[in-house]
Amino acid sequence: xxxxxxxxxxxxxxxxxxxxxxxxxxxxxxxxxxxxxxxxxxxxxxxxxxxxxxxxxxxxxxxxxxxxxxxxxxxxxxxxxxxxxxxxxxxxxxxxxxxxxxxxxxxxxxxxxxxxxxxxxxxxxxxxxxxxxxxxxxxxxxxxxxxxxxxxxxxxxxxxxxxxxxxxxxxxxxxxxxxxxxxxxxxxxxxxxxxxxxxxxxxxxxxxxxxxxxxxxxxxxxxxxxxxxxxxxxxxxxxxxxxxxxxxxxxxxxxxxxxxxxxxxxxxxxxxxxxxxxxxxxxxxxxxxxxxx
Amino acid sequence: xxxxxxxxxxxxxxxxxxxxxxxxxxxxxxxxxxxxxxxxxxxxxxxxxxxxxxxxxxxxxxxxxxxxxxxxxxxxxxxxxxxxxxxxxxxxxxxxxxxxxxxxxxxxxxxxxxxxxxxxxxxxxxxxxxxxxxxxxxxxxxxxxxxxxxxxxxxxxxxxxxxxxxxxxxxxxxxxxxxxxxxxxxxxxxxxxxxxxxxxxxxxxxxxxxxxxxxxxxxxxxxxxxxxxxxxxxxxxxxxxxxxxxxxxxxxxxxxxxxxxxxxxxxxxx
Numbered sequence: 001x002x003x004x005x006x007x008x009x010x011x012x013x014x015x016x017x018x019x020x021x022x023x024x025x026x027x028x029x030x031x032x033x034x035x036x037x038x039x040x041x042x043x044x045x046x047x048x049x050x051x052x053x054x055x056x057x058x059x060x061x062x063x064x065x066x067x068x069x070x071x072x073x074x075x076x077x078x079x080x081x082x083x084x085x086x087x088x089x090x091x092x093x094x095x096x097x098x099x100x101x102x103x104x105x106x107x108x109x110x111x112x113x114x115x116x117x118x119x120x121x122x123x124x125x126x127x128x129x130x131x132x133x134x135x136x137x138x139x140x141x142x143x144x145x146x147x148x149x150x151x152x153x154x155x156x157x158x159x160x161x162x163x164x165x166x167x168x169x170x171x172x173x174x175x176x177x178x179x180x181x182x183x184x185x186x187x188x189x190x191x192x193x194x195x196x197x198x199x200x201x202x203x204x205x206x207x208x209x210x211x212x213x214x215x216x217x218x219x220x221x222x223x224x225x226x227x228x229x230x231x232x233x234x235x236x237x238x239x240x241x242x243x244x245x246x247x248x249x250x251x252x253x254x255x256x257x258x259x260x261x262x263x264x265x266x267x268x269x270x271x272x273x274x275x276x277x278x279x280x281x282x283x284x285x286x287x288x289x290x291x292x293x
Numbered sequence: 294x295x296x297x298x299x300x301x302x303x304x305x306x307x308x309x310x311x312x313x314x315x316x317x318x319x320x321x322x323x324x325x326x327x328x329x330x331x332x333x334x335x336x337x338x339x340x341x342x343x344x345x346x347x348x349x350x351x352x353x354x355x356x357x358x359x360x361x362x363x364x365x366x367x368x369x370x371x372x373x374x375x376x377x378x379x380x381x382x383x384x385x386x387x388x389x390x391x392x393x394x395x396x397x398x399x400x401x402x403x404x405x406x407x408x409x410x411x412x413x414x415x416x417x418x419x420x421x422x423x424x425x426x427x428x429x430x431x432x433x434x435x436x437x438x439x440x441x442x443x444x445x446x447x448x449x450x451x452x453x454x455x456x457x458x459x460x461x462x463x464x465x466x467x468x469x470x471x472x473x474x475x476x477x478x479x480x481x482x483x484x485x486x487x488x489x490x491x492x493x494x495x496x497x498x499x500x501x502x503x504x505x506x507x508x509x510x511x512x513x514x515x516x517x518x519x520x521x522x523x524x525x526x527x528x529x530x531x532x533x534x535x536x537x538x539x540x541x542x543x544x545x546x547x548x549x550x551x552x553x554x555x556x557x558x559x560x561x562x563x
Contacts, residue, residue, distance in 0.1 A: 110342045142346045144353045171374070174365040175356055184365070199367060202546040206365075209549050212556060219557045250369040255550050260559050 006030045007040065014050055021057035028054060029063070045074060052084055056091055064088060079105075083114045090118075095126045113143060120152075129160055140172075147176050154186070163194035164249070181210040185226055188233055191250075199252040201237035201261075204230045222271050231272075235265035239293050266290050301472065303443065311475065312444045315435060319482045322427045323490055330499035333419050338412065343389045347524050350387035354378050354531050361538040363545050375539050382528040382535075389524070420499070432479060436462075439475040447471045 006027040013024055028051035031037070037044045052067035068088060071081055082105050089098050102119040106112065116139055123132035136153050140146060150173045157166035170187045177183055188203030207230040212218035223231055238261045240246065241254060248254070255261070269290055276283035340348075357374060364371055381387055441463055451459070451470045460468065462476040473481070490498050554560040 109339065111339060111345060142342055142349070144349055145356070168370065168373075171366040171370040175360065175374075178360055178365040202367070202549060205549040205553050206546045208553055209545075250367055252367055252369075257550055257554060257560075260554060261550070264554070264557055264559055 003031065003034045003036050003039070006034075007036060010047060010050065011043070014046060019057070021054040024050060024054035025058050025060065025063070032063070032066075045071065049080075049084060053087065056087060059091075061088075061091060079109060079112050080114070082112075083118060086115065086118050090122060095122055098122055111142075113139070113146070117149070124156060129156055132156060144172075145176060147173055150176065154190070158190065163190055166190050167194060167196075167250075181207050182226060184210060185230055185233075188230070192233060192237065194249070196248050196250055196252065197237050197240050197246045198248040198254045199250050201234060201241065201255050201258075202252060204233040204237060205255070205261075208234070222275075223268050224272075228269070228272055231265045231268045234261055235269065235290075235293075238262035238265060301443070301446075301468075303446070307442060307444060311439050311442055312478065315431075315439075315444075315475065315478060316482060318431060318434075319479070319486060320489065322431065323486055324493065326423055326427065327490070327494050327499045329423050330420050333416075333423065335412070335416060341389075347387055347389040350382070350524070351527060351531055354382070354535050358534060358538040361542045364542055365545055367544055367546065368542070371542055371544075372539070375535055375542075379532050379535050382532045385525055385528070387524075387528060428483070432476075435475050435479050442475040443468075443472045444475050444478050445473045447473060 010024065010027050010031065012018075013020060018024075028047070031040075031047065032051065037047075040047055048067045048071050052064045052071070055061070055064035055067065065088070068081075068084060071078075071084070075081055086098060086102055086105075089101055099119065099122055102115055102122070105115055106119065109115075116135070120132050120135045120139070123129075123135065133153065133156055136149060136156070140149050140153065143149065150169050153169045154166050154173065157163070157169060167187065167190050170183065170190060173183050174187060184203055185207045188200050188207060191197075191203055192200035208227060211227045211230070212221075215221060238258050241258045242262065246254065269286065273280075273283040273286045273290075278284070354375075357371075357378065361371070366374075385391070443463065447459075449471070453470060455470050458480075459470060459477045460472065460474045461480070463474045551560060555562050
């Protein structure tokens with residue numbers, strides 16, 4: 001592999017924040033060995049950071065240490081490097097030692113968000129979810145606009161089956177990024193899991209509404225990607241709404257025309273799966289299920 | 294009379310010993326100034342957590358309010374967030390120094406007594422001084438040694454209106470406007486060297502002195518230091534906005550069923 005193409009690829013990885021660690025590491029090694037650091041100029045430092053992270057990811061600590069050494073020589077005392085050193089320590093040292101390291105640094109600089117997040121991730125990793133949640137809530141109380149932070153909180157609540165709290169955090173995500181249908185889908189699925197079927201149904205419909213908003217004749221299109229998931233959700237919700245007496249903890253009104261939606265969802269899902277090969281096991285199973293319920 | 298301006302003959306020594314030195318000195322001083330300003334700059338002050346929280350509290354309710362007429366979140370969620378914020382604003386939970394005491398004086402704090410604000414002001418003053426002192430010295434130098442010198446002849450004709458700009462320091466009514474006096478050359482350089490500095494030092498250099506002239510005291514201080522924000526008042530005002538937004542609230546999923554069904558042709562279009 002030649003140097004220019006490796007550099008090119010690495011810079012796109014950097015720009016897009018891709019975590020393709022093995023590839024980054026292989027290409028980074030080419031650059032490091034091929035004396036590419038001089039060619040990079042000022043960019044070489046962000047390259048070294050990228051390579052260090054990738055090397056830690058793939059377990060080549062010798063390379064990571066070399067990168068960190070180069071960076072430390074250039075920027076002694078940089079808070080961004082403190083974070084990198086912390087990640088390096090997480091590999092080899094005990095969680096308690098790493099937490100101590102992060103705690104000490106955070107005491108000196110309480111607003112270093114990157115360090116704070118590392119600390120929370122360590123807490124989560126060693127199973128101290130309650131502390132992690134408490135810290136994360138404090139972080140989000142200060143830095144409200146951090147969508148990733150909110151999503152992490154959502155995930156943590158889900159992991160301990162606190163679906164109502166999870167929904168509440170997700171509502172903040174929706175406020176911060178109202179244009180993203182994936183978040184709405186997640187909201188719908190979490191609401192379904194929490195047992196709030198009317199809310200889930202409405203949210204699934206919102207996803208469909210967002211996804212087709214700029215299509216002229218959505219009925220003729222075959223649903224794809226996350227809309228298939230949303231149609232499955234609508235189908236499920238419609239089935240349950242017809243069969244059971246459902247109450248909504250969030251006092252969402254039961255959607256109208258449930259019968260119609262049941263038919264519509266079945267029809268949409270059939271358009272997805274009916275066209276597939278007979279040998280496609282997934283498709284036959286789905287079609288059987290649709291015929292059954 | 295003005296036709297015989299050609300008869301003016303400039304000693305080449307003026308060019309070598311006055312015109313070039315003035316230009317060179319100004320360029321060098323600009324570069325020096327750039328580096329001195331870099332040296333003088335103190336790193337931006339880190340705000341404590343509580344202060345950041347206070348600053349950003351308003352953003353929370355603004356985000357909630359922006360989408361309230363077509364809110365992505367259901368009513369019970371919206372209400373709980375909105376009311377929580379209202380209560381917190383009312384009680385002053387987000388204030389840096391905690392909820393205000395009932396008997397505390399309500400006057401805004403004097404900006405001069407706040408050490409942080411003072412630091413910001415001092416930084417501004419320092420850059421000002423770095424600019425003013427060398428410029429005063431250069432101007433004094435030119436005035437003292439080269440007063441009344443004619444340095445250069447512009448290669449293009451100009452109207453009489455430019456006389457005061459190009460021939461400062463020479464009180465002759467009849468000389469052709471194309472001749473430039475030493476003091477005017479100084480001013481031309483003063484305002485015109487920015488492009489050169491940008492070439493030598495890069496985009497945001499601190500060498501250009503004329504920029505500071507345009508906005509004294511704004512240099513180096515991003516926001517006006519004298520204006521200490523009174524957050525307790527701002528938050529109280531935001532509370533009213535929240536109530537208003539709550540009145541306008543409507544969930545985006547309110548009649549989503551009809552919308553979707555119509556789009557798929559299951560319901561007649563309204």
